[in-house]
Amino acid sequence: xxxxxxxxxxxxxxxxxxxxxxxxxxxxxxxxxxxxxxxxxxxxxxxxxxxxxxxxxxxxxxxxxxxxxxxxxxxxxxxxxxxxxxxxxxxxxxxxxxxxxxxxxxxxxxxxxxxxxxxxxxxxxxxxxxxxxxxxxxxxxxxxxxxxxxxxxxxxxxxxxxxxxxxxxxxxxxxxxxxxxxxxxxxxxxxxxxxxxxxxxxxxxxxxxxxxxxxxxxxxxxxxxxxxxxxxxxxxxxxxxxxxxxxxxxxxxxx
Numbered sequence: 675x676x677x678x679x680x681x682x683x684x685x686x687x688x689x690x691x692x693x694x695x696x697x698x699x700x701x702x703x704x705x706x707x708x709x710x711x712x713x714x715x716x717x718x719x720x721x722x723x724x725x726x727x728x729x730x731x732x733x734x735x736x737x738x739x740x741x742x743x744x745x746x747x748x749x750x751x752x753x754x755x756x757x758x759x760x761x762x763x764x765x766x767x768x769x770x771x772x773x774x775x776x777x778x779x780x781x782x783x784x785x786x787x788x789x790x791x792x793x794x795x796x797x798x799x800x801x802x803x804x805x806x807x808x809x810x811x812x813x814x815x816x817x818x819x820x821x822x823x824x825x826x827x828x829x830x831x832x833x834x835x836x837x838x839x840x841x842x843x844x845x846x847x848x849x850x851x852x853x854x855x856x857x858x859x860x861x862x863x864x865x866x867x868x869x870x871x872x873x874x875x876x877x878x879x880x881x882x883x884x885x886x887x888x889x890x891x892x893x894x895x896x897x898x899x900x901x902x903x904x905x906x907x908x909x910x911x912x913x914x915x916x917x918x919x920x921x922x923x924x925x926x927x928x929x
Contacts (some may be wrong), residue, residue, distance in 0.1 A: 676701045676725045677906070679753055680742055681734035682709040684805070686757055689731055690915070692898050698906070701725045727751055729906055736808055740765050749770040754778060754905045757807070757817050763922040770919055776910045776920040781818045782825070783897040785877035786868070789883050795854040797823075798869040801878075802841075804863035811842045812925060815857040819868075820924055821917040823848055828920065835928050840894065 681690055682704040690711065693700055700714045701723060710716040721741060730746045732739060734755040740760050752774045760766035760778050765790050767798050769775055781787070799819050807814025812835075823830055832846040844855040867877035873885035883891040904910045 675699070676715075677729035678703060678720070678723060678727050678746075678795075678897055680704075680720055680730065680732045681756075682706070683733065684709070685774055686698060686733040688740055688898060689733055689902070692896075692902055693731075695771065696899070696902060696906070701727070729753070731902075732756060736813075737761060742864060743775065744769050744910055745793065746896040747775055748790060750774055750894045752776070752905070752908070754902075754910070757918070758813050758922065758925075759918050760922065763926060766919060770915055773912075773916060775915060776912070777914040779818075779821055779871045779914050779917070780879060780899065780901050780910070782911070784882055785820065785881050785893040785895055786878050786880050786892055787825065789874065789891070790822065790875060791870065791874065792826055792849060793851045793853070793870050795871045796851060796869075796872075799855040799867070801856070801866045802858045802864050804860065805866045806859045807857075811857040811859050812844065812928065814859070816842070816844060816855055817856075817925075819855050820921045821914075823853070824917045830920075830924065832924065832927060833858075 677693060677695065677698045678701045680703045684704060690840060690856055700712055702714050702771060703717045703720050703723065705718055706769060707718055730753045732753065734742065734747060736758050743753055743755050747769055754776050756778045766843050792848050799818055801815045801816055803846045827849045829849050830846060832844065834845045841856055841858045846853060864879070868876040881892060881894050882889055
């Protein structure tokens with residue numbers, strides 16, 4: 675049986691190379707015929723696919739996510755959907771109750787996640803990326819940190835959103851402790867860092883953990899590979915759906 679990959683853009687290509695490394699039998703789909711990758715079966719429309727599928731991965735423009743995903747979910751095929759899974763919680767309502775749906779949470783496979791803990795004083799998060807995404811830095815970048823915050827507590831309350839010099843800063847409280855989350859596209863100094871109480875530093879970019887400014891753990895993990903392995907063997911965290919829904923509600927509240 676085959677794994678279908680829908681979308682061969684930036685993220686789709688990352689999935690492609692990792693699935694190939696895992697030795698999966700692939701079927702590829704993209705609206706651009708120039709993205710065909712021999713010798714794999716290739717289609718420009720997912721409705722034309724003839725191969726028997728064991729799983730589907732969708733990594734296209736988020737505005738197309740729900741429509742494409744629903745076609746496979748209603749057949750019972752396990753499906754991994756890139757983030758954000760929809761452009762609104764109302765749109766996500768169309769698919770969120772399918773038990774065979776999973777939402778990409780690649781940062782959950784970082785060594786830094788093993789050290790997540792409730793803050794006593796504050797959390798300061800910076801996620802500054804090199805590239806540009808589809809919707810906004812909040813939807814593209816802060817999405818990761820919002821689902822990671824939920825691994826500490828779902829008691830997240832927003833207070834303010836500021837945009838200064840292309841840096842978007844979200845402020846709020848987690849368990850009544852203040853946090854700030856700053857994100858930016860195309861930043862000259864890319865980084866992905868959490869500062870918890872000025873004592874614990876989680877460097878997601880370099881897969882390194884500091885306590886009191888000393889490195890206590892460093893482990894380079896192939897996060898995408900680990901996520902795909904979990905998905906394909908049926909051990910992926912089903913709570914990704916709930917976290918995605920909460921993320922959508924949080925982001926909607928800012929618009």
